[in-house]
Amino acid sequence: MxxxxxxxxxxxxxxxxxxxxxxxxxxxxxxxxxxxxxxxxxxxxxxxxxxxxxxxxxxxxxxxxxxxxxxxxxxxxxxxxxxxxxxxxxxxxxxxxxxxxxxxxxxxxxxxxxxxxxxxxxxxxxxxxxxxxxxxxxxxxxxxxxxxxxxxxxxxxxxxxxxxxxxxxxxxxxxxxxxxxxxxxxxxxxxxxxxxxxxxxxxxxxxxxxxxxxxxxxxxxxxxxxARAPAITATQAATPALPPPGQRIAVANDAAFSFLYAHIVAGWRAAGAELHSFSPLGNEGPAEDCDACWLPGGYPELHAGRLAAAARFRHALVSFATTRPVHGECGGFMVLGESLTDAAGHTHRMTGLLGHATSFATRRMNLGYRAATLRHDCAIGRAGATLRGHEFHYATVTDPGNDTPLADMRDGYGAERGAGGARRGHVSGTFFHILSAHP
Incomplete structure (x- = not known):
């Protein structure tokens, strides 16, 4: 039928x-x-x-x-x-x-x-x-x-x-x-x-x-x-919304890291990539046989104390990042930084793979479409590539650190939003959630 x-x-x-x-x-x-x-x-x-x-x-x-x-x-x-x-x-x-x-x-x-x-x-x-x-x-x-x-x-x-x-x-x-x-x-x-x-x-x-x-x-x-049958134009399958960052991708997946779009996952798998989940809240790190690591968004601000205490996770991620790409989106980006201050004003040590500090005690809503043009090759694309997606977060950057900006950002109307995200070695991150690598 x-x-x-x-x-x-x-x-x-x-x-x-x-x-x-x-x-x-x-x-x-x-x-x-x-x-x-x-x-x-x-x-x-x-x-x-x-x-x-x-x-x-x-x-x-x-x-x-x-x-x-x-x-x-x-x-x-x-x-x-x-x-x-x-x-x-x-x-x-x-x-x-x-x-x-x-x-x-x-x-x-x-x-x-x-x-x-x-x-x-x-x-x-x-x-x-x-x-x-x-x-x-x-x-x-x-x-x-x-x-x-x-x-x-x-x-x-x-x-x-x-x-x-x-x-x-x-x-x-x-x-x-x-x-x-x-x-x-x-x-x-x-x-x-x-x-x-x-x-x-x-x-x-x-x-x-x-x-x-x-x-x-x-x-x-x-x-x-x-209900009616959707009028879908016959077309060849599109390339993945986002090319997979590796063949075997370690993906953080628990109550603190859960925001990963289904079409991104489907595209990675269709391209032949394998996804392997691990739980930072369970003090787990990315598997050693993976060749890329992805920290999705979620609610790390609600679990900052547990993440700070997860020494095995932190050490495994730092070791992984010495030789292989690691990318963090929004909440993942926050955890890649030096510290995260929760809503009660308590500051917790994060992984320190990037130099910024973020705070949920100092709140400001950031919401809207974003287009990001990458300045450097990284886990999410090649230099010059433009990706489309969105921001939705309340956290603020209290210390930007000294890392290289990852991308030039524009809003949905093309207005300049300045530099966004950060990159250091194999590590990249941004508050920007990717929906697709747009042609």
Whole structure:
């Protein structure tokens, strides 16, 4: 059977897209339907929940950071071997950069490119019939994006649901569910978003509750009827989003280091690379038979004391870096520095492979798309190569150290952001999260 797809989107962030997406995934899997998730834009945390509920890695699709062939390759791979691909939108459906057209990083770019029917999640807390104006406006804004139905969220009562449903259906847009308010279904959050799936106590029980409420409050048959086969352009497989830094890659993987994009991993493996996990929090170092080491982002600031005490990890990484490349992204970059100051103001020794110091006590949010042009050959590419990705962190650099800057940075509009990251010998790192090595 051909895979079908749809998108769960909303007018704005905070409307309940993730909760509704997880509820639909859980309920359909309970029915025995092979479902898989995907996510538009830069996001590590929501895809991890998709994977936990479906058993399949959830890739990211980003129209600004990824070339058209790469997008098509990722979409084709995501749609392979499942009955239904549910793509969760980031932010609001039409939110992104001001340009270029169809490559703004907006969820609507992905919906239009693959003709994905959109189910619009409308939070109707504080309104009733006025929800129809929101739904109608979204349905008419872009003829390339089809609103196939509306899911009402945070519904207070049957009468409340009836008010909004009657007004919306009068415009010709079907309402396929009215999800009631339930404080018990609130997902715990921290500074970068939801608490990670791997740290969520009782995730199986939560999935069961979400599935039960979805069966009660949503018209699952109508939702399935909305889905259509993604319109994927036939194309040769793209080169990996990021060339693997080695044949055997040691990858830090635990509660402090977990932000590694599924499409990056898939591309490395497709290119013949092998990934070997190790846990710095478990005081483990990279395996000696690996030829590159990758420290992903995550939450090292929550585990700085344990990382500082992990002498075996630190010594093994320092030894590894004398002969082989080591790269750290965001949290990994912080751990490569001399020290990390936690939110309580306590400073912890890090690996010292780079000379900077970072602090989570002095907080400032850094958020947005980035293009990085490398100044030197390193684990993530050759000098002169440009990579696209994003930053999202609250840590600040309190001492830049004396290492060579790694790259020249620009934002999503091409405005200069100055030098970023650092390089010393075989070691490189940056706050920048890579989505692709963009041509």
């Amino acid at each position: 051909m895979t079908r797809g749809l998108m769960i989107a909303a007018p704005r962030s905070g409307s309940g897209k993730t909760t509704l997406t997880l509820a639909i995934l859980a309920a359909l899997r309970r029915r025995g339907i092979a479902v898989r998730g995907a996510k538009t834009g830069p996001d590590y945390i929501d895809p991890a929940f998709h994977e936990a509920l479906t058993g399949h890695a959830s890739p990211n699709l980003d129209s600004w950071a990824m070339s058209a062939p790469l997008l098509d390759t990722i979409m084709a791979e995501a749609a392979h071997g499942c009955d239904l691909l549910v793509t969760e939108a980031s932010m609001g459906l039409f939110d992104g950069l001001l340009g270029p057209e169809n490559a703004r990083g907006a969820p609507s770019d992905i919906a239009a490119r693959y003709a994905l029917p959109v189910l619009l999640v409308v939070d109707i807390s504080g309104q009733g019939q006025s929800a129809a104006a929101v739904a109608l406006g979204f349905a008419r804004l872009n003829p390339s994006v089809r609103i196939a139905g509306v899911i009402l969220n945070r519904v207070g009562s049957p009468r409340h649901a009836a008010m909004a449903t009657q007004a919306i259906t009068a415009t010709g847009i079907p309402v396929v569910g009215a999800f009631g308010r339930d404080a018990g279904l609130q997902m715990p959050e921290r500074h970068l978003g939801l608490v990670q799936a791997r740290e969520h106590d009782g995730l199986a029980a939560l999935a069961d509750r979400l599935a039960t409420q979805a069966e009660r409050d949503l018209d699952l048959d109508a939702i399935l009827a909305c």
